[in-house]
Amino acid sequence: MSSELQERKFWDGYSALVKKAWQDEDFKQRLLADPEGVFNEHNLKVPDGMKVRIMEDKANLRHLPLPPKPTLEEKPSEKEMVTAGSWFCCHTWGSEETSHG
Secondary structure, three states: OOHHHHHHHHHHHHHHHHHHHHHOHHHHHHHHHOHHHHHHHOOOOOOOOOOOOOOOOEOOEOOOOOOOOOEEEEEOOOOEEEEEOOOOOOOOOOHHHHOOO
């Protein structure tokens, strides 16, 4: 399976967990307390050695990720530097929030 397909599968699965958390308070509390356990129950793989923390946004509070600083790697075949080791996921703002600029 390609990494793009794996990533899409992960985000589709995570989206389903978010929807379930919106509908089931007990499930939401378990997801917040033990995301890796809930992910495992739903066949979502967290890479080995990686920890996951889920924080709940509120109407007046948004959590924004501060990604790690990208690293530079030299490609052995071409002797050029490439950025590696970081990714960033964006937040979707509601229409009320975006109407204020």
